[in-house]
Amino acid sequence: MTCTISYLVPCLQSPHQLANMSTSTSNHPLPILIVGGGPTGLVLALALLRSRIDVRLIERSSVPHEGIRGTAITPRTLELLSLLQAADNVLAVATPPLLMAIYGDDGKTLLKELKWSPDADDSPAIPYRHIASISQTQLEKVLRKHVEKLGGKIELGLQLLDIPKNSQQGVTARVKSEDGTEFTIDCAYLLAADGAKGRIRRLLGLSFLGETNDSERMFTANALVPGIDRDHWHRWGDFAKTAVALKPLYPAPLFHLQALGPTLPETLPDDTKGVQSLFNSVAHRDDLIIEEASYVSEWRANIRMVDKFCVGRVYLAGDSAHVHSPAGGQGTNTAMQDAINLAWKLALVHKGLSPPSLLETYETERMPVVAEMLNLTTQLHERAFNRIPSTARSSPTEDPIDPMSRPLNLLQLGINYRWSPIVVEGRDKAEARGHQDPHGVAGGELRAGDRAPDATDLSVRGKDEGGATTSPPVAHHTMYGLVAAAKGKHVILIFPASLEDVRGSVEGLRGYVQSGVAEALVVLEPGMREAVGGVEAYGARVCVDESGHARTGYGVETGSTAIVVVRPDGIIGAYVLGIDQAHEYFSRILYV
Ligand SMILES: Cc1cc2nc3c(=O)[nH]c(=O)nc-3n(C[C@H](O)[C@H](O)[C@H](O)COP(=O)(O)OP(=O)(O)OC[C@H]3O[C@@H](n4cnc5c(N)ncnc54)[C@H](O)[C@@H]3O)c2cc1C
Helix, strand or coil: CCCCCCCCCCCCCCHHHHCCCCCCCCCCCCCEEEECCCHHHHHHHHHHHHCCCCEEEEECCCCCCCCCCCCEECHHHHHHHHHCCCHHHHHCCCECCCEEEEECCCCCCEEEEECCCCCCCCCCCCCCCCCEECCHHHHHHHHHHHHHHCCCCEEECEEEEEEEEEECCEEEEEEEECCCCEEEEEECEEEECCCCCCCHHHHCCCCEEEEEEEEEEEEEEEEECCCCCCCEEEEEECCCCCEEEEEECCCCCEEEEEEECCCCCCCCCCCHHHHHHHHHHHHCCCCCCCCEEEEEEEEEEEEEEECCCEECCEEECHHHCEECCCCCCCHHHHHHHHHHHHHHHHHHHHCCCCCHHHHHHHHHHHHHHHHHHHHHHHHHHHHHCCCCCHHHCCCCCCCCCCCCCCCHHHHCCCCCCCCCCCCEECCCHHHHHHCCCCCCCCCCCCCCCCECCCCCCEEEEEECCCCCEEEEEEEEECHHHHHHCCCCCEEEEEECCCHHHHHHHHHHHHHHHHCCCEEEEEEECHHHHHHHHHHHHCCCEEEEECCCHHHHHCCCCCCCCEEEEECCCCEEEEEECCHHHHHHHHHHHCCC
16 A cells, blocks of 8 residues: 655554554644634634544733624634534624614614524524624633633733744744743644734735725724613614614613714714714614723724745734625634634644645635635625615615625535535435535535535433433434533544444444544444444444434435444535445545
8 A cells, every 4th residue: 555645654454553653743732822712813722622632722912802803703603612612602692693673864763674684494404593793702701611621721911923934834924922031832734813914924025915995984982781672783884985784782770882884974983972973873772871882893804814824834824814794693603614614624634644635625625615705795885885886775764675684605505615625425425515605505405515504403311412321311403512521533424224333433433433534433323323332332422313313314214224434524525325435534634
């Protein structure tokens, strides 16, 4: 057998040999330095720590950011946060789905209640159907707690100044603390999560392609407004002139105030009195008191992305790699999804289980998704910033497509990587590769590269998601709950037609389990319930698909066999019919 990629790890002959290969080959005392403590940096840290990779996270600011910024967390991001076991805590500080209340010229007459975002299908395959609204301050607070719970530390007041070394031997970062002390940090990989204005992109000499339009501006502030209902996202004015909106966020009486439009004053307010006056003039009412306005900021249209997500051993993620319109609320989501795609690959490479070439697929997979996200949000931006002809929008209520309505694909459940060179579709590969709509697959036939569906009512004997004995002795789980319990590993779902199928699959794929790359989960039909003990005897985890939701969601017909490998980022890495094809998937990501 020949090995095409030779790095620090010898070529292995079988998954059994792989099982003995789980120690890191890196000589660096610090595997990964993350620069930036926003959503991207925090999700990178959380995902890597869950995979037992040491990280150091430095953040320039000496205190956590308090501005609201991105507020819309999509169903897909919630799923990914659930894989990091953080979604419940995020939802605890989120506001539920709201209708938008649009008021008339007197500022008080309700003209219309707008459903600004559609719901995802009501299906056992979809755990989160709605966008959750949350202040980025609260989101980051939750993520920081999760990072700290795993022993991670966010080092505030440390700023990256320069990257004097970036080679295949590792990276050196020069940093400065608040007292002016400068020192260097050596690491195997440096992750640039330093945001839109971060310096790493420039230090690497990367192009930031796109457009800037200083005349398209949005004013935002944190506003405490006790006197208005918190059951709506309120909106006044007209996008052809200026519109202002108040979105309720946790904790009450906090609202996100946003104002935009061509007649937005050139000089924007910087105190509560000024914000109140701007609000009154656009909303045409003066009875709503803004008790306090803070963290006022101005956003100017800047829609750009890098042409490379990596230089040497430095990887860019989140706003450091792409900036876009807040229209459509994709910024924070796309940032965190970059992070979760990159983290599992870095973990495997750093552990010496995968070749560095696996990291190339971060860009191959994310670049088309990000480019399409820029297209989609720019279309919404053009509506919100009145770039469409005025004849098409004579009033805020007559507009056939409201500027703040979002299409279904911005729930992000269709994001897929079908074109990725590492995914394996074992049924008809050619057709699967041909389809390249990075945001467009939701509800069609499931393929390798697609989002892994959830499934409810999976009963597991005797163990909860953390492996503890349950009472009662049979617990009911969801597919995402069971994948999350694998803590950053792949999960090999085995849908067997017989107990004999199970034995062949479990034994054939055991090496990946023993090496810590994957867990095997056998999904039995209720008619095979008697086989639970037998499957456990083979050393695999097993659940019973009580209502058939897993087979339906994964498109596996009753009585037939399939193996579906779910990646740590909730994507189907392989959809195959036998263990040879499953080996093919692992051979594309591992040193086997
Ligand atoms: C005013 C404003 C309003 C926004 N509104 C929306 C919205 O409505 N909807 C939406 O989806 N998105 C919105 N966004 C965008 C959203 O906030 C970003 O997409 C998101 O924060 C990206 O996360 P990130 O972690 O990549 O970057 P950031 O959140 O920007 O985090 C980067 C971090 O890196 C730190 N840093 C920078 N340089 C260094 C350095 N040299 N050394 C150490 N640390 C460094 C910064 O202090 C910062 O904490 C808004 C952004 C702003 C600024």
